[in-house]
Amino acid sequence: MATRDVYERQFDESCGKSCGNASCPECGGQVITDAGERRCDSCGLIIDGHSIDHGPEWRSFERTERKRVGAPRTPTRHDHGLATEIGRHVDANGTPIPGERRQQLSRLRTQHSRSRYQSSRERRLAHGLDEVRRLAGALDLPDSLRDQACRCFRSAQQADLLPGRSIEAVAAASVHAACRCAGLSRTLAELVPLARVADSRVRSAYNALNTELGLPAKPVPPVEFVPRVADALDVTDQIRRRARSLAETSSDEWAHRGANPHAVAAACVYTAAAERDWPLTQSRVAAVSDTSIKTIRTHYQTLSEADVRTSTLS
Numbered sequence: 449m450a451t452r453d454v455y456e457r458q459f460d461e462s463c464g465k466s467c468g469n470a471s472c473p474e475c476g477g478q479v480i481t482d483a484g485e486r487r488c489d490s491c492g493l494i495i496d497g498h499s500i501d502h503g504p505e506w507r508s509f510e511r512t513e514r515k516r517v518g519a520p521r522t523p524t525r526h527d528h529g530l531a532t533e534i535g536r537h538v539d540a541n542g543t544p545i546p547g548e549r550r551q552q553l554s555r556l557r558t559q560h561s562r563s564r565y566q567s568s569r570e571r572r573l574a575h576g577l578d579e580v581r582r583l584a585g586a587l588d589l590p591d592s593l594r595d596q597a598c599r600c601f602r603s604a605q606q607a608d609l610l611p612g613r614s615i616e617a618v619a620a621a622s623v624h625a626a627c628r629c630a631g632l633s634r635t636l637a638e639l640v641p642l643a644r645v646a647d648s649r650v651r652s653a654y655n656a657l658n659t660e661l662g663l664p665a666k667p668v669p670p671v672e673f674v675p676r677v678a679d680a681l682d683v684t685d686q687i688r689r690r691a692r693s694l695a696e697t698s699s700d701e702w703a704h705r706g707a708n709p710h711a712v713a714a715a716c717v718y719t720a721a722a723e724r725d726w727p728l729t730q731s732r733v734a735a736v737s738d739t740s741i742k743t744i745r746t747h748y749q750t751l752s753e754a755d756v757r758t759s760t761l762s
Contacts, residue, residue, distance in 0.1 A: 470495075523598045524581055526574040527564070534560055569605070572615060576601050579619035586642045587623070587634060597626035600657065607660050613653050616645045621653035628665040633672035635710055637738045671695040673713035680736045681728065683721055690720035694751060707747070711739040715747030722748070 470479040470486075477490030486496040522529040534557045538544055545553065565571040577598050584594035600622040604610065610618055620643035627634040636654075640647045658665060674695050678688045694716040714737030721728040730748070734741045 523595050523602065524577055526570050526577055531564060572610060573602070573605055576605070576610075576615045576619050576622075579616055580622055583620060583623045583639065583642055587638065589623070589627070589632075589634075593626045593630055593632065596629070597623045600625050600661070600663075603661055604657055609653075609656055609660055613656070614645055614649055616643055617649040617653040618657075619643070620645060620650045621657050624650070624654055625657050625663050625665065628668070629663055631666055631668055631672070633668050633676065633709075635738075637710075668709050669695070670709040670712035670716065673710045674716060677710075677714045677717045677733075677737060681717060681721075681733065683717060683726060683728070684724075687717065687720045687724060687726060690723065691716040694719060708739065708743075710737050711743050712747055713737070714739065715744050715751060718744060719748055719751045 472488035474493050475491045477488045480489050485494055487494045580597050580601055604618055620639055624639055674692050714733050718733045730741050730744045734744050
């Protein structure tokens with residue numbers, strides 16, 4: 449029968465020392481634990497000394513585990529989330545605060561908010577990080593990408609890329625850079641209406657970030673945009689699968705040409721719909737993909753010629 453570890457240990461109540469079954473590697477004597485040290489009771493050899501205990505110094509008998517500190521450090525705040533806040537209506541024990549005390553706390557809260565930023569540089573950083581969090585929430589990005597975008601904005605400020613540029617533009621460019629580095633299919637056409645700044649300023653800020661910071665941005669393949677275009681056009685599953693197949697087979701070729709992957713995905717959906725006589729016009733596809741009819745027509749002709757060549761070779 450298996451025994452628990454508690455039965456394999458001994459404790460001497462007279463001296464407050466615990467004894468185990470281990471033996472001394474030098475003399476073979478009994479090893480005891482005393483004041484955080486494991487030593488031999490015979491020769492005095494110290495085997496382990498003051499090991500670090502990474503666990504809490506208390507035991508919790510409640511359903512919810514008790515916490516010692518607040519939230520961890522986060523790159524989404526200018527002070528890494530280590531600042532304190534003054535309450536409004538109740539104190540730490542949940543007791544309502546009386547009127548006179550509430551007025552005093554209101555004045556203290558005003559002074560506290562004014563002293564949060566030590567310089568104008570911190571104020572600009574806080575404003576930029578707030579804008580990054582707002583854009584990430586509007587685009588429904590995961591927390592990891594939001595944190596990466598905040599780090600990108602910090603790097604831009606450390607590299608002195610903010611002077612001469614709008615904070616909103618750099619924040620939008622940081623979000624777009626995080627999406628590009630992660631290979632996420634988010635275009636500037638989706639980001640610019642939320643950024644409250646002109647498209648040209650966001651593009652200029654992103655080019656500066658990409659050049660000065662050396663971002664590991666990778667091109668997004670057209671196959672990542674196919675589901676979104678297909679959802680917008682409400683096509684059948686057969687057309688979706690065919691469009692995805694066209695985008696996968698021609699992904700490398702379009703990357704070398706430098707074509708817009710969103711437009712290529714729209715052309716793949718239109719080509720797949722044309723093969724199955726689905727009622728879909730080039731103007732509607734161009735409007736959904738935010739491109740021109742000529743671009744859709746050019747990509748469609750290229751895909752049709754490539755399909756003919758593949759059929760001839762096979």
